[in-house]
Amino acid sequence: xxxxxxxxxxxxxPGILHAQSGTIAATISFQDPSPSCGLYGADDLSFGSVRVPxxxxxxxxxxxxxxxxxxxxxxHSVTGASVGDFYVDGDHVxxxxxxMNTQLMPNALxxxxxxxxxxxxxxxxxxxxxxxxxxSAPTPSRGQFYSGSAGGTFSSFRRYFRIGGTISSIxxxxxRATYSATVTLSLSCS
Amino acid sequence: xxxxxxxxxxxxxxxxxxxxxAKQHAAMSVAVEIxxxxxxxxxxxxxxxxxxxxxxxxxxxxxxxxxxxxxxAYGTHSLAGILLTGSPGTQVTVQVLPxxxxxxxxxxxxxxxxxxxxxxxxxxGFVRLPAATTLTExxxxxxxxxxxxxxxxxxxxxxxxxxxxxxxxQITQL
Numbered sequence: 001x002x003x004x005x006x007x008x009x010x011x012x013x014p015g016i017l018h019a020q021s022g023t024i025a026a027t028i029s030f031q032d033p034s035p036s037c038g039l040y041g042a043d044d045l046s047f048g049s050v051r052v053p054x055x056x057x058x059x060x061x062x063x064x065x066x067x068x069x070x071x072x073x074x075x076h077s078v079t080g081a082s083v084g085d086f087y088v089d090g091d092h093v094x095x096x097x098x099x100m101n102t103q104l105m106p107n108a109l110x111x112x113x114x115x116x117x118x119x120x121x122x123x124x125x126x127x128x129x130x131x132x133x134x135x136s137a138p139t140p141s142r143g144q145f146y147s148g149s150a151g152g153t154f155s156s157f158r159r160y161f162r163i164g165g166t167i168s169s170i171x172x173x174x175x176r177a178t179y180s181a182t183v184t185l186s187l188s189c190s
Numbered sequence: 191x192x193x194x195x196x197x198x199x200x201x202x203x204x205x206x207x208x209x210x211x212a213k214q215h216a217a218m219s220v221a222v223e224i225x226x227x228x229x230x231x232x233x234x235x236x237x238x239x240x241x242x243x244x245x246x247x248x249x250x251x252x253x254x255x256x257x258x259x260x261x262x263a264y265g266t267h268s269l270a271g272i273l274l275t276g277s278p279g280t281q282v283t284v285q286v287l288p289x290x291x292x293x294x295x296x297x298x299x300x301x302x303x304x305x306x307x308x309x310x311x312x313x314x315g316f317v318r319l320p321a322a323t324t325l326t327e328x329x330x331x332x333x334x335x336x337x338x339x340x341x342x343x344x345x346x347x348x349x350x351x352x353x354x355x356x357x358x359x360q361i362t363q364l
Contacts, residue, residue, distance in 0.1 A: 039216040047222035054227050054280025054329055073278060073331055077228060084218050093212075109222060121220065167222055172279075180221040188213045 033154065037090025037189035039098075045084030045163050045183075050170060051077045057171045064126035064164030065134045087131070088187050089158035090150065096157070096189035097147035106181035109167060119179050123165040131160045150189075227277035229329070229363050234271040238355040240343050241265035245350040252340030254306035255318040261343075270339040270357040271313070280329040281364040286339055286357060299348040301355070303341035310334060326364075 047060050048069075059072045060081065067083040090096060111117035125137040127146065138145055150157035163183065240250050242265040250261030252269050259267045274282060286303055306316035309330025316338055319325060329335050339357055 035210065035212050037212050037214065039214050042216050042218045044219045044221065047220075049223045049225050051225045051228050051277045054277050056279050060222070075278070075331065075333060077277060077333075084220070086216065086218065090212070106220070109220060119222065119224075123220075163218065163220075165220070170224065172227065174224050176224050176226055178221060178223045180219055183218045183220060184215060185218065186213065186215045188211060190211045 033092045035090060035093045035189045037088060037093055037096055037187055039086060039088050039185055039187045042086040042185070043082075043084055045165070046080060046082050047167050048078050048080030048082070050167075052170055052172050052174050052176075054172060057169050059166055059168035059170070061166040062164040064124045064162045065136060067162070067164070084163040084183075085161065086163075086185065087158060087160040089156070090189045091156045092154045093150040093157060093189040094153040094155065095147065095149045096187065098145060098161070099186045099188070106183065109179035109181045111175060111177040111179050113177050114175065117175050117177065117179070119170065119174070120168045121165055121181065122168075123163060123183070126162045126164070128160040128162075129158075134160075134162065137161065227280040227363075229274065229276035229280055229282065229361075231361050232273045232275070233359070234273055235268055236270055236357045236359070237268050238270045238339065238341070238357055239266065239268040240353040241267040242352050243343070243345050243348075243350060247345055247350070249342050249344050250353075251304075251342040254304050254338040254340035255316045257313075257316075257338065257340075265352070270359075272337050272339075272359055272361075273311075274327070274329060274335045274337070274361070275311075275333055276329045278329050278331045278333055282327055282329075283362045283364065284325040284327060284337055285323060285360040285362075286325075287360065299343050299345040299353065301341055301343050303339055305337055305339045308334075308336040308338075310336065313338075 045062065047062060050060055053076065058076050060078055061070050062081055062083050064083060069078055069081040071078055088096065088098065107121060108118040109121050124139060126134040127137040128134045148159060240252060241263045243250055243263045247262035250263045252259050252267060254269060257269055304321060306318045307327060308315040309332055311332050311334035313336065327335055343353055345353065
């Protein structure tokens with residue numbers, strides 16, 4: 001067996017010697033870290049409980065910037081109204097956008113008991129960098145409603161949003177019911 | 191040779207599966223509860239008090255617009271009043287049924303009520319309304335409507351004494 005082992009070692013040796021004196025090709029490539037972003041803390045927008053007027057019409061506005069509730073005519077009874085809010089943040093992001101599609105930004109609230117009964121709704125939004133100082137954001141419409149940059153490529157960001165709006169044409173004949181709609185938000189970042 | 195090939199390799203750092211775009215969805219609800227119009231009735235005074243009226247006194251009137259009294263009477267007096275609060279514009283009918291009692295029932299005096307309305311939440315701004323037994327009113331923009339009831343007592347043939355009545359008010363929401 002030993003002669004066979006020697007022959008095998010002799011056969012391998014040129015390769016080993018060659019490897020010791022040769023070049024090793026090593027390629028290292030880095031890809032950009034993946035952007036990640038999220039949409040958090042969605043609190044629902046509520047117009048509370050509204051009593052129909054005895055005559056005429058009433059509209060109720062929840063101010064997106066300050067959360068205040070007003071009615072036209074003024075002084076109408078509204079209880080429990082509150083602004084909706086959420087925030088977005090992300091890492092390794094250069095830009096981001098928040099979108100709403102056809103069903104995502106409704107223009108009416110629908111009765112849960114009778115879908116043919118609706119109350120007109122027009123949304124307004126506000127945005128903030130720190131959750132304290134608010135400014136009005138573009139009026140939401142179908143499709144993208146807000147886009148922003150994160151401050152540079154691969155940056156982290158956080159931005160706060162509030163959703164308010166106005167419901168209108170509430171009158172004595174408006175059926176007593178709970179009316180609702182769903183706002184679906186989509187966030188994309190790159 | 192094959193060892194050389196074995197030592198040649200490719201090193202890749204990073205996430206090969208990355209697309210460079212991240213997406214997320216969230217939902218938020220918008221809701222309102224629609225309630226019927228509100229209506230609350232409070233009676234500030236159901237007592238209609240003309241005070242002491244002398245014998246053979248002429249007509250004595252309690253003025254609903256001012257709350258004052260005129261005629262041959264003395265002592266304290268008071269008018270009846272009701273406060274309606276609720277959703278502005280809510281319509282109601284108000285019907286006053288004024289039973290009246292005299293100190294003695296020898297001769298019944300004749301009573302004719304009158305009333306005034308205010309859309310203030312405080313007792314001010316009363317305006318006299320046309321005489322009628324039934325009134326259709328709306329709750330004012332302030333959320334209040336007040337109705338004060340007075341009237342005239344013709345007690346010419348009635349005995350002297352204190353004339354006091356309790357007003358019965360019937361409110362119906364339309």
